[in-house]
Amino acid sequence: MTQAVVKPQAPLEKQVMMTVNGDEAVAYAVKQSLVDVVAAYPITPQTIIVEKFSEFVADGEVKTEFVPVESEHSAMSACVGAAAAGARAFTATSSQGLALMVEILYIASALRLPIVMAVVNRALSAPINIHNDHSDAYLMRDSGWIQLFAENVQEAYDTTIQAFKIAEDERVLLPVAVNLDGFFLSHTLENIYMLPDEVVHEFLGGYRKVSKVRVDYFDEEVPLALNPARPLSFGNLDLYDYYFEHKVQQVEAMKSVPEVVREVNEEWFKLTGRRYGDGILDPFEVEDADVVLVGMGSGVGTVRSVVRRLRKEGLKVGLVKLRMFRPFPFKEVAEVLKNAKVVAVMEKGVSPGSYGPLFLEVNTALYDLKSRPALVNYVYGLGGRDLVPDLVEGMIRGLFKELEKGVFEPKLRYLGVRE
Amino acid sequence: MVVKTLPEFPVKKGEPAYKLWLFEPGQKVEMPLVFNLRQLAETRRPALLPGHRLCAGCAAPIVVKLASFAFRGPTIVVTATGCLEVSTTIFPYTSWAVPWIHNAFENAAATASGIVAAVEAMKKTGRLPYEHVDVVVFAGDGGTFDIGFQALSGAAERGHDFLYILYDNEAYMNTGIQRSGGTPKYAWTTTSPVGSVLPGKMENKKPIAEIMVAHRIPYVATATPAHWMDFMKKVRKGIEVKGPAFIHALSSCDRGWRHDTALTLEVTRRAVDTCYFPLWEWTPETGYLLTDRSLAIARNPKLKQPIEKYLELQGRFRHLLKPENKHLVKELQELVDAAWEELLRKASNAPR
Amino acid sequence: MSQQAGWRSLPKAGVAFRLSTDYKTGDWRALKPVIDYNKCTKCMLCWLFCPDMAIVWDGENVVVNYDYCKGCGICANECPVKAISMVPEF
Numbered sequence: 001m002t003q004a005v006v007k008p009q010a011p012l013e014k015q016v017m018m019t020v021n022g023d024e025a026v027a028y029a030v031k032q033s034l035v036d037v038v039a040a041y042p043i044t045p046q047t048i049i050v051e052k053f054s055e056f057v058a059d060g061e062v063k064t065e066f067v068p069v070e071s072e073h074s075a076m077s078a079c080v081g082a083a084a085a086g087a088r089a090f091t092a093t094s095s096q097g098l099a100l101m102v103e104i105l106y107i108a109s110a111l112r113l114p115i116v117m118a119v120v121n122r123a124l125s126a127p128i129n130i131h132n133d134h135s136d137a138y139l140m141r142d143s144g145w146i147q148l149f150a151e152n153v154q155e156a157y158d159t160t161i162q163a164f165k166i167a168e169d170e171r172v173l174l175p176v177a178v179n180l181d182g183f184f185l186s187h188t189l190e191n192i193y194m195l196p197d198e199v200v201h202e203f204l205g206g207y208r209k210v211s212k213v214r215v216d217y218f219d220e221e222v223p224l225a226l227n228p229a230r231p232l233s234f235g236n237l238d239l240y241d242y243y244f245e246h247k248v249q250q251v252e253a254m255k256s257v258p259e260v261v262r263e264v265n266e267e268w269f270k271l272t273g274r275r276y277g278d279g280i281l282d283p284f285e286v287e288d289a290d291v292v293l294v295g296m297g298s299g300v301g302t303v304r305s306v307v308r309r310l311r312k313e314g315l316k317v318g319l320v321k322l323r324m325f326r327p328f329p330f331k332e333v334a335e336v337l338k339n340a341k342v343v344a345v346m347e348k349g350v351s352p353g354s355y356g357p358l359f360l361e362v363n364t365a366l367y368d369l370k371s372r373p374a375l376v377n378y379v380y381g382l383g384g385r386d387l388v389p390d391l392v393e394g395m396i397r398g399l400f401k402e403l404e405k406g407v408f409e410p411k412l413r414y415l416g417v418r419e
Numbered sequence: 420m421v422v423k424t425l426p427e428f429p430v431k432k433g434e435p436a437y438k439l440w441l442f443e444p445g446q447k448v449e450m451p452l453v454f455n456l457r458q459l460a461e462t463r464r465p466a467l468l469p470g471h472r473l474c475a476g477c478a479a480p481i482v483v484k485l486a487s488f489a490f491r492g493p494t495i496v497v498t499a500t501g502c503l504e505v506s507t508t509i510f511p512y513t514s515w516a517v518p519w520i521h522n523a524f525e526n527a528a529a530t531a532s533g534i535v536a537a538v539e540a541m542k543k544t545g546r547l548p549y550e551h552v553d554v555v556v557f558a559g560d561g562g563t564f565d566i567g568f569q570a571l572s573g574a575a576e577r578g579h580d581f582l583y584i585l586y587d588n589e590a591y592m593n594t595g596i597q598r599s600g601g602t603p604k605y606a607w608t609t610t611s612p613v614g615s616v617l618p619g620k621m622e623n624k625k626p627i628a629e630i631m632v633a634h635r636i637p638y639v640a641t642a643t644p645a646h647w648m649d650f651m652k653k654v655r656k657g658i659e660v661k662g663p664a665f666i667h668a669l670s671s672c673d674r675g676w677r678h679d680t681a682l683t684l685e686v687t688r689r690a691v692d693t694c695y696f697p698l699w700e701w702t703p704e705t706g707y708l709l710t711d712r713s714l715a716i717a718r719n720p721k722l723k724q725p726i727e728k729y730l731e732l733q734g735r736f737r738h739l740l741k742p743e744n745k746h747l748v749k750e751l752q753e754l755v756d757a758a759w760e761e762l763l764r765k766a767s768n769a770p771r
Numbered sequence: 772m773s774q775q776a777g778w779r780s781l782p783k784a785g786v787a788f789r790l791s792t793d794y795k796t797g798d799w800r801a802l803k804p805v806i807d808y809n810k811c812t813k814c815m816l817c818w819l820f821c822p823d824m825a826i827v828w829d830g831e832n833v834v835v836n837y838d839y840c841k842g843c844g845i846c847a848n849e850c851p852v853k854a855i856s857m858v859p860e861f
Contacts, residue, residue, distance in 0.1 A: 036540035039533060063543045065536035070573030074529035077570065080522050081533025085495065087540055089533070107522055112784040173783065207546065215788040216511075217439070219421040224784060226518035226534065228442040228493030228552055233513035233787040235521035237505045245778040246785045252778065426792050426838065431830040437792055456815030460828035469824040470791030475799060475841035480822040511776075512794050513787035647819060673843075681844030681857075684820060 008273035015193040015272065022153045022185035023048030025192055026092065026118045026178070029160035031056050031064075032200040034207050036087035039067035039078035043097040044130045045182035046120040050092065072097035076104035076117075083113035084234050086225035088164060088208035091115070094182060095122035098136045102143065108175045109144030110250055111234055112224075114167030114208070115175040117145075118160060121297065121348075122182040123383045131384020132182035133348035134297065137325070138357045144250055146176040146257055147326040149296040153190035155276060156180040159323075161195075162264045164204055169264075170211050171256040179325075181298040183384060195272065203271060254327040261324055280329045282321040283336050285311055289318030291399045292340040292373070294333075294362055296322045299346065299380070299387045306392040317396050325358070333365040340373040342403055344395070346415070348381045355412055374408045380415035391416050438464050439516045440494075444548030448492035452655050454648055463488055464516065466496065471514035473506040476680025478670040478687065480507075481644040482586045483557060487517070489654035494553045495520070495534055499527035499562030502593045502672075503586065525566040527558045528574035528583060535579040553658050554581040560601030561591045564625050568600075575634040575663045582657040582664045585627065588672035596675040600625045604754070605747055607735040608675070618738055618747055623754075628667040632701050638664035640700035640710075643687035649698055649711035656700070669696045677734020686732050688712075692722070693729040694759040699766060707766040717769045723759075726752045796823065800842030802857040804835055810854035817846035817855060 020028065027049045030038065040050045050068075057066045065082075069075045075091045082089040093101060098119060108115050121137055123129040137147060146166065150156040156178065163176040180186060195203075212221035215232065222230035238246055258280055265279025276282055284304055286292050293303055300321040307319045320336055322329075337343050343366070347358040354360065359377035366372050378395060381387050395415055402408050428436040442448060453459040466487030473480050479502060487494075496519045498504040504521045507514040522530040531554050538554070541547040558567060563585045571583065590608045591597040598611040603624045607613045611620035631639045637660040642650040650668065657664030669687050673680045690696035691712045698713040709717050716722045727748060730736040739748050763769040782788050806817075811833065818826045818833050825840035826833050847855040 036544075037533060037536040039536070063540065065540045065543075067532055067536050067577065067579075069529060069532070070569060070576070074526060074532070074570050074573055077522055077526035077529035078533030078536065081497070081520065081530035082537040082540075083533075084520050085534045085537035085541075087533075087537035089537075103523060104526065110785060207544065211783075213782045213784070213786060215782055215786060217422055217424050217788070217790050219423055224786065226495045226520055228440070228495070228518060228549065229444055230441065231439055231516060231518045233508050233515050233519045234784065235504075236508035236510045236513060236785060236787045238510045238785065241775060242510045242781070245776070245781055249778040249781060249783070424790055424793055428827055428834075428836055430827060436827040436836070437824065439790075456819055457813070457828070460815055460818055461830070465824055467824065468790055468792050469836070469839035470794040470796060471823070472791075472794070472796065473822065475823075476843035476845060477822055480824075481820055481845075484822070484824070485819070507791070508787055509791075509794075510785070511787055511789045512791040513789075514791040644820070679844070680842075681848040683822075683843070683845055684849055 009271050010195055010199050011273065012193060015195055017191055017193055019189050019191050020153065021048065021187050021189050022156045022180045023120065023187070024052050025153045025157035026160050026180070027052035028194060029157045030090050031062055032195070032197050033161055033164050033204060034088060034201060035064050035090045037065050037067060037079065037082035037089045038091065039069050039075045039082065039089070040091045041069050041072045041075050041093070041097060043094045045122055045186040046092045046094040046118065048186065049118060072100045073104060076101040076108060079115045080104060080108050080111065080113060083115050084111060084226050086208065086210045086223065086227070089115045090117070092118035092120065094120045095124055095136045099124060099139060102140060105140050105143035105145060107235070110246070112173040113175060114173055116160065116163040116167055117175065117177050119177045119179045120182045120186045121179055129383040132184055133382045133384065135349045137179050138349045140177065141326055141357060144174065145326060146174055147179060148176065148324055149179045149322065150185065151298055151300050151321060153185055153188065154192040156185055157192055157194065158268060158274060161200055161203065162268055165264050166260050168208055169260045172253060172260050173211060174253055179297065184298040199271065257327050258329055276323050277321065280324045280332055281336060282323060284319040284321065286318035286320060286336055288316055290316040290341040290403060291344065291396060292318045292320060292337055293344050293346055294320045294322060295346040296325060296358065297348065299348065302387050302389060303346065303392050306389050306396065310393065310396060315396065315400065328361045330365040333362060334369055337366060337373060338369050342374040342376065342399055342408065344376050344378055344399055346378045346380055350379055376408050377412045378415045379412070385416055387416070434464065437468055440466060442493040442549065450491050452489060452651060459488060466490065466515065466517045467507065468514045468516055470512065471507045472509060473502060474674055476673040476683045477502070478588070478644055478672070478683050479503045479586045482584065482668050482670050485644055485647050485650050486555065486584055486654045489651040491553065491655065491658055492551060493549045494555055497527050497531045497534065497554065497556045499558035499567055500524035501559035501562055503557055503559065505593060524562055526570050527556045527562055527567055529570040531556050531581045532574045532577065532579045535581050555658070556581060556583040558583065558585060560585065560587045560589055561599045564600035564627050572634065575631065575636050578662045580662055582654065582666065584666045584668055586668050586670035588670050588675060590675050592672045592675045601627065605736065605739055605751065607738065613738045618744060628665065631665040635703055636665060637662040638702055641667045641696065641698055643669045643691060643696065645684040645688040646691065646698060646711045653700060675735065678732050682732055689724065689729045689732060692724045693726050693755065694723055695726060695729050695755050697759060697762055699762065705767065707762065708768050709766045714768065717763055717766070726755055795838045796841050797838045800840055801860055802842040802844060803837070803860050804840065804842070804844065804846050804855050805858050806833065806835065807854045807856070808832060810852050812852055814851060816849050816851065820845055820849050
């Protein structure tokens with residue numbers, strides 16, 4: 001979080017400080033975002049979002065239709081229906097729930113529906129585990145959703161509101177997953193600043209406005225929605241003559257996402273005084289760093305505190321916090337890492353038989369550099385195992401020793417696992 | 420607004436032969452049920468356009484056409500994956516004259532839940548430019564009895580205001596005639612073939628309409644497109660009740676049932692005449708009520724035809740008519756009779 | 772393929788951009804329904820039941836639109852006065 005230089009439009013004294021956990025923060029953000037339909041199913045550690053939101057509904061604090069579906073598959077299906085009808089739709093899930101939704105995630109993005117979903121990251125079964133890692137987020141990485149990661153509760157609140165603006169942007173029209181770490185953020189109380197309702201309404205431009213589309217059978221542009229005035233058909237059968245074009249169109253839409261995420265981040269900064277790097281990534285002490293760590297989510301906070309401490313000792317170490325995993329910011333990552341001697345990609349997920357998914361992306365990003373840093377992959381925190389500062393410190397000191405020798409083997413390492 | 424590309428067909432009087440349904444915002448809509456067919460032909464157009472690629476003789480488009488004659492105004496249609504879905508929307512073409520969405524196979528009811536919720540939310544916030552927007556689902560037996568049952572049951576329990584029309588052709592016809600939970604006992608399908616040991620499907624058909632009655636939703640009915648007036652009345656009732664309504668429409672598939680394309684309606688008519696598929700409706704207030712031909716049969720049991728009259732038209736039951744399978748036909752007759760007797764006991768308008 | 776739209780010009784979200792009335796299914800037909808207007812009572816059942824919306828009421832008569840008629844024969848079978856005969860196309 002960078003301090004405001006210019007006075008924000010809604011300075012802190014106009015914002016409301018509340019002590020909430022990550023799930024509650026998301027629920028409040030949704031409450032303020034004029035969401036028409038929330039369809040969700042309970043799953044730990046996401047449940048508090050649904051519970052809190054149900055309270056808003058029970059107390060008449062929102063006009064949102066809450067659909068307490070019988071499964072996550074139906075949660076996403078209902079969101080698809082609602083969003084296609086022109087509504088602003090939200091859902092939240094974790095782990096197995098997300099796995100059950102996968103089929104419909106692909107449909108939501110291909111139908112260009114700006115649904116927002118909080119993914120409270122949790123490990124996938126088996127063995128069943130309710131605690132945090134990013135294997136659920138990785139599971140949906142090819143589904144065509146934008147994936148943003150929050151580091152703390154404040155960022156989870158801010159990002160949820162921003163997500164609606166990003167998703168509904170005419171240039172984008174794609175669903176957004178806001179990732180926050182289960183328990184580390186979802187169940188951890190933090191003092192955060194919330195905006196007054198009307199400021200959020202204004203930021204989002206009121207209720208959702210559907211974009212327009214041109215089809216041969218109408219002589220003017222018509223709303224891209226299920227609209228009894230101008231009927232359109234969604235979810236048609238595509239054969240080999242059109243499927244490829246539709247897929248490319250969807251893939252190409254991702255290209256405009258970084259620009260929009262940056263703009264929204266800046267707009268948020270002007271409004272609130274808060275921003276998250278350039279919205280895509282947030283580098284810390286990387287300019288002259290020999291060893292640079294790359295990571296996403298709440299673990300970044302722990303790593304940053306260790307980096308800060310080791311910098312005082314004179315160790316040239318830096319950190320890149322990645323906020324956006326899909327679309328992956330290849331150019332930006334290459335640019336920020338180009339002077340590093342060794343890059344350690346830290347991630348809470350695996351792809352058995354390969355390196356971690358984040359590692360593969362960073363590896364690809366660095367390939368085009370003239371001189372590439374050495375690259376290692378640290379898998380940590382699976383199933384919610386805590387990332388303690390000592391572990392990070394040991395890892396960094398080890399990397400400096402390896403740097404002296406110039407040998408980095410093996411590439412894939414586990415941080416904090418018993419042999 | 421001009422709608423382009425609709426064909427001009429020589430229609431001397433009244434409206435063009437085909438048109439899209441365009442409900443201008445704020446427009447006052449009155450679409451009463453019309454049973455005078457000439458009047459209907461002059462005032463209404465079906466929600467389904469020609470040029471769809473369902474097989475010749477398919478009953479599904481008749482189900483949709485008749486149902487749409489009973490729509491009361493702005494309507495959004497949801498269709499589960501299946502024959503009707505793929506054949507009516509082969510890109511870049513659509514046959515739907517009303518807003519239409521297909522999401523996936525098992526989630527038509529969940530998708531409808533979301534649309535109903537969106538409509539309600541817009542109504543609440545003053546953004547709905549219509550008095551009502553109805554949501555109607557068309558789904559096949561696979562998408563209803565089997566893979567879509569959870570979503571249907573959940574949506575029924577939650578009470579969303581939509582009409583779910585099951586067009587039941589009693590097998591997975593879209594993938595090539597595989598057995599489903601809706602396939603009747605002893606029917607041939609490609610996954611319940613008639614072999615030297617097994618005489619087709621060995622299991623009973625799920626009583627899906629009665630399962631929906633057990634959900635205690637406001638309206639459940641059975642129908643066939645052959646009994647068109649009965650069907651249209653039921654569709655309108657299903658739309659008008661507040662909450663979920665379910666109509667089980669028997670919808671023959673000439674390819675899968677192995678009958679002549681011209682006999683599509685004849686075969687469903689015989690299903691009713693033999694009491695294999697009785698016509699009834701149910702509401703929490705009235706309980707079961709027999710309708711149309713089934714009420715006539717209840718009043719005059721002589722009209723009830725033997726099950727062979729239904730089986731003989733269809734190649735999928737051909738093996739049953741061999742002399743060595745007489746006992747199977749007898750068993751089916753007993754099953755039909757028992758179910759019919761039970762229905763007569765339950766139906767308050769059946770003669771005592 | 773050459774005159775088909777590329778990804779840059781296709782409407783978003785995969786919405787269909789043409790009506791199926793542009794797609795003629797009449798060439799599927801092997802048997803052609805022919806209406807004997809001397810017998811026809813204008814009961815409209817053929818119009819009601821035609822699965823292909825290929826029977827049209829022109830204000831005076833039911834007329835077959837052969838652009839779409841697939842020749843299933845439901846109209847002939849349902850006609851209460853047997854005014855429709857199915858005639859081979861070839």
